[in-house]
Amino acid sequence: MRVTIDGKEYTFDRPMTVLEAAKSVGVYIPTLCYHPAVESIGACRMCVVEIEGSPKLHTACTTMIRDGMVIKTNTERVQRARRVNTELLLSVHPNDCMTCDANGHCALQDLAYKFQIKESRWGTRLRNLPIDDSHPLILRDLNKCIQCQLCVRVCDEIQQMSIYSMVNRGAESLPQPDMTDKLGESDCVSCGACATICPVGAIVEKPSIGKARWWEVKKVKTTCPYCGVGCQLDVYYDPHKNEIVRIYASEENPEINDGVLTCVKGKFGYEFVTSPDRLKKPLIRKGDKFVEATWEEALDYAAEGILRVKEKYGPDAIGVLSSAKCTNEENYLMQKLARAVIGTNNVDHCARLCHASTVTGLAMTLGSAAMSNNLSDILKANVIFIIGANPTENHPVYGARIKRAVRKYGAKLIVADPRKIELAKMADIHLQHRPGTDTALISAMMKVIIDEKLYDEDFIKQRTKGFEELAQSLKDLDIDWAAEVTGVPKDLIVKAARMYATAERAAILYAMGITQHANGTMNVAALADLAMMTGNFGKEGTGVNPLRGQNNVQGACDMGALPNVFPGYQKVEDENVRKRFEEFWGVPLPPKAGMALTDMFMHPEKIKAMIIMAENPAVSDPNSKHVEEFLAGLEFYVSMDLFMNESNRFAHVILPAASAFEKDGTFTNTERRIVRVRKVLEPMGDSKPDWWIIKELSKRLGYEMEYSHPSEIMEEIRKITPIYAGVTYERIEKKGLQWPVKDLEHPGTPILHKDRFNFPDGKGRFIPIDIKLPPELPDEEYPFYLTTGRMLYHFHTGTMTRRVKGINKIVPKSYMEISPEDAEKLGIRDGDVVKVTSRRGSIYIHARVSDRMQKGVVFIPFHFAESRANILTGDILDPKARIPSFKVAAVKIEKAEGVTEVQPPEYVKKVLQDQ
């Protein structure tokens, strides 16, 4: 299409709006109500242009270009229209730029400056409204609102919460939450997208107020350090104070976070970085106390301790815990440290606790242990089957996209979850099964599909093997029995099976509700079976998609921070592979797979020393009492962390690490996308990036590592890891790349298993079903199911989010969700403190009576050290994946007479008190 803009002719090869066209060739058209993330509504009228042949003025944001179009963006008529409309807006806008937080970043201010409007010609009509101060993180001053409706649209279209709507009409029309004018009283999920998108200072981030003017801050794009979605963030920081001022979603990566969206953690959860509790100097234990030391002293001390244990017991007495919170480069170095330097395969990380069953279950069925599809193509699915995942809380940005797939694109939704989670409320079918009965449920669905011949015969024939064996294993499965065991009515199981099987494109999403079981591998394999038999692979909007819990679980696994594989899932016990690595690293390597972290903790007689990077197993791991005993009994324990925590208080030396905002590197998000982590701030105090610490430690353990920047580590990774072979920092600068990236030309792989599965013969393997119920079920003494998990506002063991003031104002305390029936039976009211006891221990916790819970099941988020859920959970493991059964434990519940409050840790109290 040939289009003339202001006298110059341009050619465009795709349909776009006049605004996009003008922008792409550098012609400036002012806008106020436009944002690329949301649909344009042409409300502010600032972008009007003249189009030859039309008597009217047209809004550039809503007019599509046509071949031969002649556009004039800068005529006198256009300028007059823009000027008058700017003046009109200024007549209702308070002239208080002096103290406004948007000063220097305000679209209205820019226009006033451009037109040099000191005062509106159209009078002054200020609104004199009270400021809405009700939300702990978001401040709304509607006196400044220019009624562009961006907040309304972003909340409705992208966040899918629809908190705001325009209330009243004409000049009085303003964005207000449902039934209230106080945001803090609404159902707001605190994502802050309204503050990100507001073009003026009407909605701003409360923690940022007064911190810095816009011209004092600098911007660095990086990847969010929380969940596995990997949102791309623009971090604005004050280089003089070395602190973060505010965080916006980056507009560059709509495929990940829609160019505008974050969740509350990504947007507001950064205050931990500059927390006064940060470890700023290395610490060495002297008796009961930690004493500050220099890096030289501490590193020497750490190396000596490790060498001592190695000499005494051999290398396999040492366990290395890498971390899904750290970068790929650091995980690579950590497993290299274990294997090449110490000489043990005892290296593992917290994926063991979340997606170990995914690694085993998907590897045996599909050959690749990762999300088959990607975050964007869910919008193309006709049916979405979510089982054992609560994305709107745990992967909130993706959760919002799932809601969009349902609400806007009409996908049907099946949710299988013991709790009535948010998505269950909008689902077409909610299968509210009992915890731990997933295999039974999935198998029953497969049985219906086989009985009714709803499977994809061609796909099964051409692309898989073992279907007969699978069918055989299901032959005697009685669906009535499955209904009984799962507690889901038979007709719902049948309906769900048909809905899933008959969809043109059906996607399965799952998370820890599937994996964290003693039969987690079976659960995962069953889901792969289900997807294979219905041919749901290789197309957009299909597949089996594990949602990764931590920012870099995928990457830590990819980097071989696992006891049985080198980087790129190359087997340790495969001699050819090992040879390659021995040559590459120049040392002999241990031939046998190492121990999983769960096994290490259970074998104090074997493991005598640990190096733990960025993990807090005393809170995050099952049977925490036992873990504490294990840690306390170690002969030598090296910790690398940001804070003192419940685990490293037992350490012998603590090395202060830099946070993700203070170093360079890469993360690999849940859709296998390798994205950049960039240094925003200088490390706090004397803290150092983990890659530097490992490098220095390695040197002292007798192996030189020479890297001056993580990009050099990536160069090394690339050479030995086929799925990362084409990854360089230059190539992933803007958009990242999805593995496998086979060489430097390869564009990456958005969808796995397109034509073949990852086996030599290319065929997927059906795994026969073996239904097993959880090892510990409620009984007379422990009558309740306990299931654990995460919640929206906090993350993992709370060390990050519980140091954020606004977040703690919203959720300050631990809680246990219990059904109204059970609560009534036990005489428990909302807020009461209860004592929860399992075979392994007891905790005190506040009760939250919630209709999300089914009778007989209670839920405890594991973030709260004062009410540690994992004191209660058991450590019975999946035989293959060695993952513990976090999702089912049997507990008893008593009202805690005389206890009215469970006190949070001191540091949380301090955060709340700080002004």
Add this chain to the structure above:
Amino acid sequence: MKEIRVCAGGACIASGAFSVRDALLKELKEKGLDGQYKIVETGCMGMCSRGPFMVVDGVVYAKLNERAVKEIVDSHLVGGKVVEKYLMALPEGQKVKEAFKEHPFFSRQVKIVTRNLGKIDPKSIDDYIDRGGYKALEKVLKEMKPQDVIEEIKNSGLRGRGGAGFPTGLKWEFAAKQKSDRKFVVCNADEGDPGAFMDRAVLEGDPHSVLEGMAIAAYAIGAQQGYIYVRAEYPLAIERLTVAIDQARRRGFLGKNILGTDFSFDIQIRIGAGAFVCGEETALMASIMGERGQPRVRPPYPVEKGLWGYPTVINNVETLANIAWIINNGWREFRKYGTEKSPGTKVFALAGKINNTGLVEVPLGITLRELIYDIGGGIPGGKKLKAVQTGGPSGGVIPADKIDTPIDYESLTALGTIMGSGGIIVLDEDDCMVDVAKFFLEFTVHESCGKCTPCREGTRAMYEILDRISKGEGTMEDIDALEELAVVVKETSLCGLGQTAPNPVLTTLRYFREEYEIHVKEKRCPAKKCRDLISYVIDPKACTGCTACKIVCPTGAIEGELNKLHYIHQDLCIKCGSCMDVCRFDAVFKVSPPIKEDEKVQSS
């Protein structure tokens, strides 16, 4: 049985049509005539200022009450003698029996849209069918292809009567060409212009003609579902539509397999919630879908992406009421009326300073002069015509010297106003043009949805300037600024509401700029209308000291003893005009510019 037709249009009901009906029933019974006469409650007969009406043997009786009914029954029905005093009079004073034929208000009309008004009982589908109702639907379903129907309407040249005048046949053709298995037809019955009530009259008086038009439209474009979006302020229309839809369904004119064919179509009513902007088609659709009633940018047009994203034809009530007539009589017959570019008729609501207030249907192309003087009976009280306002708040004023302009879409647009829905407000020498503009701006300020900047803020700013000028506080710069603002609001507003809201300002400025300037320079309102620029004073020569004004004055501003000259204290006077209304001696008059408390003014 003979028929006695009683007008049960909204205006006649308000002026006592039902008590007339009840009195009639009672009288007939008393006289033993109840077996011989059947009373038909009809829709609006048109001349609302003279209601309630009743028609017996072609004789039209007007301005009835219970006593009149008794007289008419006694004299006309029993005695066979027409009661002269309740007949209508010609402008020259001569009484006429069969006013519908003899009185120019009626005889100059051409009734297509209003063909059944005043003739049938709107609650009776049989009445409608007896007068040829649903024949057109049967004809299109059984004899015509959808494309034939579209051709017929295209050939007729029918243009949208909601105001914009888009060719109806073309709109249908666009919708018919859209490939979609779901389509909708919407009747826009959200009549909201102050002073316009033609749609209401049709809905209340002949609802089936709208349903039939919708069904034909649905057949032509391939729609399955229709909606009538009617404002909540029209409860009678809603009631009669509800009855009509129910009847049509039972007779097989709506619902599944209409008249035994494959064609299925049904209609639901959606009731508005009091927002003028919902008459704008995209806001109307948003409201039907349960969203906030605010307009959106077009394109896409509703025929491409309408309700829930499906192709949707939205036609106005009056447009739809034309359809069956065109199908029955053919497009050539339709084109006999009106002009080449604006064929057919248009229903106008005559209001303001005019003798025959009411509803008239006339061929397009008729001049304003004919409409006002021949049909409307001229200006009351021998006053001078000053201007005519057309198109309600979206329209403008036409000065008296341009009333020989033919009324059609293009001519009105050329004068700076619009046809609009057909409201005609006649203004005389007592009307101030600043005040007229201010009145309409006040309306649009209140009705602006607030979505786009120019309409939301610009109309308010315009109103403020007008308000200042009307108070004598304006400057000459204000007038220029007002004009600049009006142009920008017109050019940049998102929807029709804002794009036309400046028309009252622009046209009054165009034709009556001097009047604005007098307000500014001389602090004087020539029409003595703007409250802040006038004073009420008492003519010492005419005042008889009757105390009537003193008694009625709400603020005690009038001083004076019985039989002595009265005096108005200007500092207390709130200029309500009650004294002037009550004075039987024309002793109270207005002056402009206003006077101060101690100022004396000579009688005029």
